[in-house]
Amino acid sequence: MQPDSQPAKPxxxxxxxxxxxxxxxxxxxxxxxxxxxxxxxxxxxxxVAVPLSLLLPLNGILVLLLNLCWLAVLSCELLNTAIESVVDLASPAYHELAKRAKDLGSAAVGVALTALALCWAYAFWQTLA
Structure with missing residues (x-):
């Protein structure tokens, strides 16, 4: 392949x-x-969380919310890992923008985990009330 030629599209x-x-x-x-x-x-x-959500005496919508929040955490973690992989490829040496991208991906996971924790706190409050 010549240097000026483009690779064939898949x-x-x-x-x-x-x-x-x-x-x-x-x-x-x-x-x-x-x-x-x-x-x-x-x-x-x-x-642990999915079976617990199904065993507790919770409203079906709350069970759905708890499990969707958990899936959102997994989705954010997947995206964070993808961001880290691309950043490592594009910027193997330390760079402030690379750090910022990785920190923002980590923050997204943290926000999703916070939402999950708040939903579980509400679920336990509902169970005890």
Missing amino acids: PRFSGIEHFYRSCTYTAAGLKTACKEAAFRQELLLGL
Whole structure:
């Protein structure tokens, strides 16, 4: 390949082939995420929190909210890991903007965890009331 030439675009898929490939990309992403300690900890949190939400005498909407908040934490952690990977690739040396990007990704996870904690505090308050 000559230096001025562009790499060929990957083929585009549709229908069931597109769906299948999307699923394999998702599985690969989740497998990669499971190598991250924070993601594994948040998965473990869900292994406790999801069954607990179903066992407590809670309104169905509150159960849904608790579990959606947990999924939001996982989503934020996935995005944070993606941001960190891209930043490490683009800026292997220390740079203030790279630090800012990583800090903002971490803050997003922190906000999602705070929302989850507040929802659980409300759920326990409802259970005790």
